[in-house]
Amino acid sequence: MWLRIGCIAIGYLFGLFQTSYIYGRLHGIDIRNYGSGNAGTTNMLRTLGTKAGIITFLGDCLKCILAVLLVVLLFGESHSEMLPLLKMYTAAGTILGHNFPFYLKFKGGKGIAATAGLIIAFGPVTIVLGLITFVAVFLSTHYVSLGSLLLYAGFLVEVVVLGQLGYFHMASPLLYEMYAVAAFLTIMAYIKHASNIRRLLHGEERKTYLFKKNK
DSSP states (O other): OHHHHHHHHHHHHHHTOOHHHHHHHHTTOOGGGSTTOOOSHHHHHHHHOHHHHHHHHHHHHHHHHHHHHHHHHHHTTTTGGGHHHHHHHHHHHHHHHHHSOGGGTTOOOOSHHHHHHHHHHTOHHHHHHHHHHHHHHHHHHOOHHHHHHHHHHHHHHHHHHHHHTTTTOOOHHHHHHHHHHHHHHHHHHHHHTHHHHHHHHTTOOOOOOSSSOOO
16 A cells, blocks of 8 residues: 555656646746646647647656656566556656646646656557547547547556456456556546536537647
């Protein structure tokens, strides 16, 4: 139990690095007071442009990867039989830190870029499938929220399928625990995107473009 809590704590500390907030402050704004008010990649892209959006995405993605790498270095040999589960807990902590940073009154982002770091940390299979899912949806619809939601749903399915196929090399109780954490993250992502889901259903969601001005 304490090992799991430790991994969540490590992840949370990394998640507190709010790329969009820091970048915005360096440019004289609090990104939470602009656009959607969300401290994440999409709002940065719409507010400060493509460069700001890319930097934000990379920073938020990298903090999750670094947190997971630290846990691998600390526990990879001593707890190799449950390492994928520890990665999942660490990523969950990072996403929680990103979404709910205590020093910003728990008002952060929605965790999608940090989740991209989680997907990368789990290896080539999840990277390829996640990339195909998000890029296909985004390029065909220009809805970041829809791509993000389907990315999460796809990741949950991938984790379960790969786990049942023996990809993670863990005992069944550990696998089921990992599925539960992945399901928790998916549910949290959908809750964080509740307003986006409503707008999508009513045809009111804003589209986002990488290489032309976003209105």
